[in-house]
Amino acid sequence: MTTTQARALTIRTPAIRRLTLTALMALGLAFAAQGLRAEEKVITAHGVSTFGDLKYPEGFAHWDYVNPDAPKGGEFSTWAFGTFDSLTPYILKGNAAAMSSIFYESLMTGNLEEPDSMYGLIAESLEYPENREWVIFHMRPEAMFRDGTPVTAQDVVFSYNVLVDKGRPSFKISLKDFKTVEALDDHTVKFTFNPDGPLRELLMTAGGLPIFSKAYYDKVDFTESSLEPPMGSGEYELLSVDPGRSVSYKRRDDYWGKNLPVNIGQNNFDVIKYEYFADYTTAFEAFKAGAYTFREEYQSKIWATGYEFPAVKNGQVKTEELKDGRPAGTQGFWFNLRRDKFKDPRLREAIGLAFNFEWSNESLFYGGYERTDSFWENSDTLQATGMPSEAELALLEPLRADIPETVFTQPAYVPEKSNPDDLADRRALRRAGQLLEDAGWIVGNDGIRYKDGQKLTVTVLNDSPSFDRIINPMIENLKRLGIEADATRVDAAEAQEREKTFDYDIVTQRFAMSSTPGDELRQIFGSETAEVPGSANIAGLANPAVDALVDKVATATSREELDTAVHALDRVLRAMQIWIPQWYKGTHTIAYFDQYDRPYTDTPPPFGMGEMSIWWYNAEKAQALRDAGAL
Structure with missing residues (x-):
């Protein structure tokens, strides 16, 4: 199974600090370039937040939630699904290994407490005007790549250019409102943005760009996938790689930034290792045997029935349920709207009715899940409910021609409940049959539905044997409706390639949605990404009203405005029937x-x-496990 809340930054201008001659020159250049009036306020800070005050002041010691004295050492191992043949995650070619972005750092970094704040990492500080039309980052001169060469402003400029010119095609879209990126000196870099762009987001995007070594890529082709360890400045480097089977990263003793406040109490493991498996059941059996030591369980059946093996009973393996404060993620069966047969929302709704979640939850999931309905499920502030508010209507009314009328006449769409005791819920299937007939799909003499001589066929792309038990009952109901349906099982590598080229009818996908959504939504829902190979626009959605609402989300100037825009977008997407929502916990x-x-x-x-990042290895506990033969 292929499977992102915020406060307002009331920006304060700190006391003027002493500037080097170079910094003064850079600041002068910035003022000249922007034509700033003398009275315009320029913020100088150690971090930035989307809407609210930063929690941590300048000079903070460490994040409150870490143990600053956590010991370093040991190994953390977990698993990944499928396969990989590359350590280069920023290009379309190849399938990158899990966590292969670990080699690289960015100018700024976030934390696990604040959903919309970033603090200096390679950048020691930043300067920007209140309108955020540009930003200057002052980089730490001590920042070094793995080979001991300094991380410079020229590397930042190179990184931006190479992502736009040679990276995944989606970078051209996500970075389209960057006007210029220029090195003012070796450790000062300036980004200038399109004044009509989502300025709230662009500064944060600039701060989060991965930084590559220009000197390294003068000798290495950025466009070629490779299993050679790339040149980064991060705390981890490659330890070992077994293509398609495992990858391990080791902590660097010579890492330049280990004593930065944003890193204290973090990155505690000497080794982080991923073991790869082709299906979930095999991966679970390997965990039981000690092939890896940490597992987040996504299979409800296994969670309900599988964790009674001896190592659990004797306490060698701990099982826990911990609260997850993030939106649950948009997981579902996504329709490929690029295909003509899926243009009619009545057909999509009918197919959705063939998925009996209530039966699946009782019969397959041991009652362990709840039905997803929102694209921001598990978020009290972002999920649309009931009828649209007046503030939402002010956004929706001008877009009325391009969105379903039900957005205005009915509460936010919630999937109909089916009979948990009967997979072939007659009421649901009757409703689905009527929708199909209304859409012009009539049952022929062979029992299959046709429209204008075209047979109605539907194929669900699946790369996981353990997902068969979920898809096959839906296939049965689709056949009952007169649809020639099947599930196409492929291996993970083929699934990844087909998803890049949008070669599917229906595919399962999950996106982790931000608690402070913004311009990244274009990648999933924007018209400009619908035909871009490798983009996250799985559905191929291209709708001007959705584009307009994404703009409203990205340009919101307060949390209240943001919430309203997300509510409006959520209810429109739900009414459009672009997916069959699955489940969450x-x-x-x-x-x-x-x-x-x-x-x-x-x-x-x-x-x-x-x-x-913040857990650590207990050597005494590990030795006890080895002595008992558990590992």
């Missing part, structure tokens, strides 16, 4: 061999467990 269900400690007991930080 508002907790992390995890199991791990008892050799780890962490800085919290029951409640993790709101935006992540931090298992690979």
Whole structure:
């Protein structure tokens, strides 16, 4: 199964600090370039937030949720699904290994407490005007790549250019409102943005760009996928790689930034390892045997029935459910709207009725899930409910011609409940049959539906044997409706390639939605990404009203405006029937061999467990496991 809340930054201008001659020159250039009036306020800060005050002041020691004295050492191992043949995640070619972006750093970084704040990493500070039409980052001169060469402003400029020119095609879209990126000196870089662009987002996007070594890529072709360890400035480097089977990263003793406040108490494992498996069941059996030591469980059946093996009973393996404070993620069966047969929303709604979630939850999931209806499920502030508010209507009315009328006449769409005791719920299937007839799909003499001589066929792309039990019952109901339906099973590599080229009818996909959504939504829902190979626009959605609402989300100037725009977008997307929503669980269900400690007991930080970043290895516990033969 292929499977992102915020406050307002009331920006304060700190006391004027002493500037070097170079910095003064750079600042003068910025003022000249922008034609700024003398009275315009320029903010100088150690971090930035979308809407609200930064939690952590300048000079903070470390994040509150870490253990600053956490010991370093040991190995953290987990698993990944499918296969890989590359360590280059920013190009379309190849399938990149899990966490292969670990080699690289960015100018700024976030944390697990604040959903919309970033603090200096390679950048020591930043300067920007209140309208955020440009930003100057002052980089730390001590920042070094793995080979000991400094990270410079020229590397930042190169990184931007190479992503736009040679990276995944989607970078051209996400970075289209960057006007210029220029090195003012070796450690000062300036980004200038389109004044009509989503300025709230663009500064944060600039701060989060991965930084590559220009000197390295003067000798290496950026466009070629490779398993050679790339040149980065991050705390981890490649330890070993077995193509398609495992990849391990080791912590660098010579990492330049280990004592930065944003890094204290983090990155505690000497080694992080991923073992690859072709299906979930095999991966679980390998976990039981100690092939890897941490597992987040996504299979409800396994969680309900599988964790009774001896290592759990004797306490060698811990099982826990921890609160997950993030939106649950948009997981569902996505229609490929690029295909003519899926243009009619009545057909899409009818197919959705063939998925009996209630039956699946009782018969397959042991009652472990709830039905997803929103693209921001598990978020009280972002999920649309009921009828649209007056503020929402002010956004929706001008777009009325391009959105379903039900947005205005009915509450936010919620999938109909089916009979949990009967897979072939007659009421649901009758409703689906009527929708198909209304859409012109009539049952022929052979029992299959036709329209204008075209047979109605539907294929669900599947790359996981363990997902068969979920898809096949839906296939049965589709056949009952007179649809020639099947599930096409392919291996993970073929699935990844077909998804890049949009070669499917229906595919399962999950996106982790931000608690402070913004311009990244263009990648999933924007017209400009619908035909871009490798983009996240799985559905091929191209709708001017959706584009306009994404613009409203990206340019919101307050949390209230943002919430309203997301509510409007959520209810429009739901009414359009672009997917069949699946299920969610508002907790992390995890199991791990008892050799780890962490800085919290029951409640993790709101935006992540931090298992690979803030947990640490307990050598005594690990030795006890080895002595008992558990590992």
